[in-house]
Amino acid sequence: MAENYQLVDRQPGRPLAMHPQKFALWLFLVTVVMLFAAFTSALIVRQADGDWLVYDLPNLLQISTGIIVLGSLSMHWAYISAKKDRFDQLKIAMPLTVILGVAFLVSQWMAWGQLVDSKVWFSFGNPAGSFFYVITGVHALHLISGVFYLIYVLISSLRSKVHSKNMLNMEMCSTYWHFLGGLWIYLYIFLIMNH
Numbered sequence: 001m002a003e004n005y006q007l008v009d010r011q012p013g014r015p016l017a018m019h020p021q022k023f024a025l026w027l028f029l030v031t032v033v034m035l036f037a038a039f040t041s042a043l044i045v046r047q048a049d050g051d052w053l054v055y056d057l058p059n060l061l062q063i064s065t066g067i068i069v070l071g072s073l074s075m076h077w078a079y080i081s082a083k084k085d086r087f088d089q090l091k092i093a094m095p096l097t098v099i100l101g102v103a104f105l106v107s108q109w110m111a112w113g114q115l116v117d118s119k120v121w122f123s124f125g126n127p128a129g130s131f132f133y134v135i136t137g138v139h140a141l142h143l144i145s146g147v148f149y150l151i152y153v154l155i156s157s158l159r160s161k162v163h164s165k166n167m168l169n170m171e172m173c174s175t176y177w178h179f180l181g182g183l184w185i186y187l188y189i190f191l192i193m194n195h
Contacts, residue, residue, distance in 0.1 A: 025172050029179050032142065036183065039138070040190055043131045047194060053128035057195050058114035064107040065188050071100035072181040075150075079174045082162050090162070094154040097177070101147040104184075108140050132195070135187060139180070146180050149173050 018026075046052075078093035080086075112133065115121075120129035153173045156162050162170050 019168060021168065022172060022175075025175060029176075032179075032183070035138070036135070036187065039131070039135050040187075040194075043135070043194060046127055046131070053120070055115070055118060055120045055128065055195060057132075057191060058111035058118075060107050060111040060114060061188060061191070064104055064111065065185065067100055067104045067107060068181045068184050071097055071104060072178055074100060075174055075177045078157075079170055082157065082167060082170045083164055085164050087157075087160070087163075090157050094150065094157050098147060098150045098154055101143065101150055101177075105140060105143060105147070108136060111136070128195070132191065135191070139184060139187060142183075143180050146173075146177055149176060 074093050074097040078090055078097055081089035081093055115129065115132065120132070122130045122133045150173060153162060153169050156169060
């Protein structure tokens with residue numbers, strides 16, 4: 001009995017659709033999402049136990065939110081400027097984004113000061129304030145790393161290493177920065193609804 005064999009036309013493997021460094025960044029972002037999902041879930045579960053300290057959120061959080069939105073807009077401006085080789089605009093947009101990132105961190109520090117003035121501390125008694133400090137503090141740590149990445153891309157752009165034919169670091173920095181901005185907006189809304 002004759003067996004029928006079909007020849008399969010095998011094409012060489014397609015290259016990865018995403019640069020390995022971008023893929024690593026996205027994996028990192030997924031872990032950050034999982035981390036903050038755990039924090040926010042833990043807050044909801046603990047809050048349901050009762051004896052939850054009710055406190056007013058610092059007014060500076062509204063300013064912080066405005067600052068991070070402006071930082072996201074200036075980052076987009078920097079990205080578009082680099083993509084179109086508009087170096088004069090890039091040299092304005094990148095420092096502006098760095099300044100707005102630092103301003104966000106300063107406003108967060110001042111918001112913590114407002115909480116301390118309201119006698120809401122990081123304590124082991126009632127964890128309501130502690131959750132606020134942990135959630136905003138871990139976000140601030142990620143934002144500090146984002147500011148360092150911004151500074152790296154700024155220095156690279158001043159050395160003419162960021163342009164339409166070399167966008168990898170600009171794309172990754174932009175993705176990370178917009179992610180941090182979106183994460184903060186989620187956290188701010190969450191904290192408004194669950195403080």
